[in-house]
Amino acid sequence: MGTPKTFAIRTFGCQMNEHDSERLAGLMVADGLVPAEKDSIADVVIFNTCTIRENADLRLYSALGELKDYKKAHPEMQIAVGGCMAQKDRDDILRRANWVDVVFGTHNLTSAPGLLKKALTDGPQIEILDAPDPEAHKDMAPALYAVRELPFAAWVTIQTGCDNTCAYCIVPSVRGVEVSRLVEDIMQEATMLAASGVTEITVLGQNVNSYGRDITGRSPLFSDLLRELGTIDGIERIRFTSPHPKDFRDDTIRAMLETKAVCNQLHLPLQSGSNRVLSSMRRGYTIERYMEKLNAARAAIDDLAITTDIIVGFPGETEAEFEETLAAVAEAHFDAAYTFIFSAREGTRAAEMQSEFIEDEIVAERFDRLKEVLNRSALEKHQARVGNTEEVLVEGPSRRNDQVLSGRTRQGKLVHFPVTNEPVRAGSLVTVKLLKAAPYHLKGELVSVLRAPKHKVRIPLHVS
Ligand code: SAH
Ligand code: SF4
Ligand code: F3S
Numbered sequence: 001m002g003t004p005k006t007f008a009i010r011t012f013g014c015q016m017n018e019h020d021s022e023r024l025a026g027l028m029v030a031d032g033l034v035p036a037e038k039d040s041i042a043d044v045v046i047f048n049t050c051t052i053r054e055n056a057d058l059r060l061y062s063a064l065g066e067l068k069d070y071k072k073a074h075p076e077m078q079i080a081v082g083g084c085m086a087q088k089d090r091d092d093i094l095r096r097a098n099w100v101d102v103v104f105g106t107h108n109l110t111s112a113p114g115l116l117k118k119a120l121t122d123g124p125q126i127e128i129l130d131a132p133d134p135e136a137h138k139d140m141a142p143a144l145y146a147v148r149e150l151p152f153a154a155w156v157t158i159q160t161g162c163d164n165t166c167a168y169c170i171v172p173s174v175r176g177v178e179v180s181r182l183v184e185d186i187m188q189e190a191t192m193l194a195a196s197g198v199t200e201i202t203v204l205g206q207n208v209n210s211y212g213r214d215i216t217g218r219s220p221l222f223s224d225l226l227r228e229l230g231t232i233d234g235i236e237r238i239r240f241t242s243p244h245p246k247d248f249r250d251d252t253i254r255a256m257l258e259t260k261a262v263c264n265q266l267h268l269p270l271q272s273g274s275n276r277v278l279s280s281m282r283r284g285y286t287i288e289r290y291m292e293k294l295n296a297a298r299a300a301i302d303d304l305a306i307t308t309d310i311i312v313g314f315p316g317e318t319e320a321e322f323e324e325t326l327a328a329v330a331e332a333h334f335d336a337a338y339t340f341i342f343s344a345r346e347g348t349r350a351a352e353m354q355s356e357f358i359e360d361e362i363v364a365e366r367f368d369r370l371k372e373v374l375n376r377s378a379l380e381k382h383q384a385r386v387g388n389t390e391e392v393l394v395e396g397p398s399r400r401n402d403q404v405l406s407g408r409t410r411q412g413k414l415v416h417f418p419v420t421n422e423p424v425r426a427g428s429l430v431t432v433k434l435l436k437a438a439p440y441h442l443k444g445e446l447v448s449v450l451r452a453p454k455h456k457v458r459i460p461l462h463v464s
Contacts, residue, residue, distance in 0.1 A: 005043040006036035012059060013050030015241060016175075016204055017083055019146070019155040020109055021048045024082070026145035031113040035147075041070055044078045044116060049085035051170055053343035060085055064097040071099045078116055080104065084174040090128055100124065106175055107132045131176050132160060143189055150395060151455040152427035154198045158186055158225065159205035164244065166271075167282050167349040168311060168342060171206055180212050183221075187228055194234035197455025199427070200393060201229070203240035209247035223255035230259035234454065236429070237393065237410065238262045242269055242309075246284035248293050253300045264301055265412040268294060269309035273328025274321035277314055282349070287328055294332055305335040305381070305411035312370055313342040313363030315353035322366050329373050335381045335411070336440075337374045341367055375439045382413070382437035389433045389447050390415070396426035405446075407432075414441040422446065427453025 007028045011021040024046060025035070036042035047063060050056040060081070071077060080102035081093050087105040094100055101119040104112050105128030115125040148154055161176040162169075190201055203225075205211055212221030222243075229238055238261045243252065245268055256262045268290075272278050275286050298304050310325065329337070341363055344351040392407040392415050399406075404416050405424060417432050424430060429451045432444040 004032055004034045006040070007033045007044040007046065008036045008042035009046045009048055010063065011048045012056055012085075013048065013052065013083060015155060015202065016157070016160075016206075017048055017050055019143075019157060019204060020083065020106075021046075022146035022148050022155070023143055024048065024109055024112060025147035026143075027110065027113050029147060030145055041067075041074075041077070043076070044080065046080045046082060046112070049081060049083035051083075051085040051088050051174060051345070053340065054345070055343070057085055057089075061096060064100065068097070068099055078102070078119060080112060080116060082106075082109065082112060084170075087128060087174040088170065091126055094124055094126065098124075102126075103128070105129055132179055144192055150426065151196075152198055152393070152453055153200040153202070153395075154193045155204050156186060156190055156193070156201050157181065157204045158208065159211050162206035163210065164207060164284075165282050165349075167280065168314060168345070170345040170348055173347055175206065178207065178210060178214055180215050182215065183212075183225060183228060186225065187232070190229055190235065191232055194232050197234075197427070197453065199234060199429070199454055200237040200239070201235055203229070203238065205240075206242065207244045207247060208240050209243045209249070209252060223251040226252070226255040226262060227259050230261045235261055239265055239412065241267045243267070244284075245269065245290050245293055248297075250296065253297050256297075257300050263410045263412065264303050265305045265307075265410070266297055266301075267307045267309075268297075270328065270332070271309060271311050272314060272317070272321070273325035274317070275324075277317055277321050277325075280316060281311075281314060287324070291328075291331065303411070305413065306332070307336045307338075307412075308332070308334050309338045309340065310370065310374075311340050311342050312367045313358045315342070315350055315356035315358070317358060317366075322370075326370065326373055329370065330377070333377050333381070334374060335413070336378050339367060339370055339374065378439040379437060382439065382442050385413075385434050385442060386437050387434065389431050390444075391450065392417075392430050392432045394424055394426055394428045394430055409442075415444055416441060417444045417446050420446050422449060424449060425453050427455055 009021045009025055011018050049060050078101045081100055082104045084106055086103050093103050101124055102115045103126045104115055107129040108127045111127050115127055119125045159178055159180045161178045162172045163178040209222050271281055271283055273287050390409045392409055394405055394407040398404040398416050403419050405419055406416050415432055428449055430449050431447040433447050434442045434444040436443040
């Protein structure tokens with residue numbers, strides 16, 4: 001047998017995109033390929049793209065440009081482009097970068113290995129479906145064979161696509177309409193993950209609170225699903241992303257409260273603090289309703305961490321409206337936030353509001369002011385935890401220093417602590433005393449090891 005081909009996947013997008021990459025890696029391994037060594041150029045390079053903002057597009061074309069000469073010199077290597085931008089740009093990708101071999105859409109993940117093979121003999125291949133194939137959608141095998149970065153933590157997709165019409169957002173057009181997976185399929189997947197030693201799952205959907213509507217028309221169902229997942233032996237932590245504030249209701253708060261495994265963490269994307277902007281964004285809630293829900297969740301769930309997403313510079317946003325966002329952010333006292341500068345996406349309603357676009361300098365200045373308020377509240381939230389001893393699921397050595405271990409608390413906060421004589425492996429559950437706070441992490445010291453990892457350590461197979 002010859003040397004197996006190597007592959008590498010570069011992921012540009014959100015958790016959903018990252019999970020697709022894990023499944024794609026599983027498919028490639030099942031096809032006999034092996035992951036390429038770091039810093040080498042693989043025989044098959046796959047770009048799993050994102051198109052949420054314009055700079056995501058630019059990053060792909062610059063990455064493709066970097067491979068152009070190499071591909072010319074090594075015509076046997078293959079380049080594939082999948083994900084949301086492939087779904088949007090379709091054959092344009094081949095027009096702009098004719099050294100690409102395969103383009104596959106967001107509903108065509110499982111076709112990628114076959115397309116790569118076909119391209120070897122038949123030239124460039126494009127496969128893009130506009131909606132998920134119902135049978136492939138049910139099939140959970142790719143998820144079970146996923147090659148995960150952390151063997152003890154897994155994403156579980158409960159729903160694909162999105163039925164909302166947020167004026168700025170391209171996701172519905174590249175991920176299609178909402179399709180929920182069946183409870184039985186989700187439960188089977190999560191149970192098998194637990195059996196393989198996974199102890200933390202993050203439930204994924206663009207709008208998890210509308211989960212199930214397309215199956216039975218009965219709602220609420222997301223809260224039932226959370227409770228069901230909470231019965232699986234071995235799953236100690238459950239997180240979910242994202243609930244849409246307009247659909248986030250008391251039954252979900254109750255399910256969070258009453259399901260022991262569900263973590264005290266909530267990502268509730270605000271987008272703006274101005275009612276006029278929220279309405280122009282077509283978000284379907286007011287700032288008052290948002291705050292009511294946030295306060296209800298905080299009142300019910302002890303020590304709840306809340307994170308959010310905010311867009312700065314939506315078309316027509318005035319200084320006064322931006323200040324309403326600042327005020328809302330100060331009032332909400334978020335633990336962390338992802339902040340984005342509005343980017344016009346072709347085909348969305350907001351892209352047509354050109355006459356109301358805000359000048360770059362004004363947006364940049366607002367962005368900095370917002371960051372300052374958010375960093376202050378994140379730091380305060382972290383400072384308030386100093387002195388606590390908290391449960392941390394260890395992810396492994398920190399990126400910068402192998403004498404420091406990193407992990408996450410139940411609130412999802414990143415904690416670094418020095419290695420001690422006590423052996424602690426990735427996947428272990430430990431307690432850490434928190435000693436020092438920064439806006440994006442906490443530092444502490446190991447107190448005790450609660451349990452060793454449950455997953456099996458993989459022994460790499462060498463095929464000769
Ligand atoms: N379904 C998720 C969001 C997915 S996109 C939800 O509704 O919560 C993640 C975030 O990207 C959004 O919450 C929004 O803050 C940001 N975003 C989406 N489109 C954008 C655009 N055109 N410009 C800037 N930010 C955008
Ligand atoms: Fe985009 Fe809105 Fe759907 Fe989220 S809910 S994916 S922001 S359209
Ligand atoms: Fe995610 Fe980007 Fe697609 S945010 S859904 S990968 S456009």
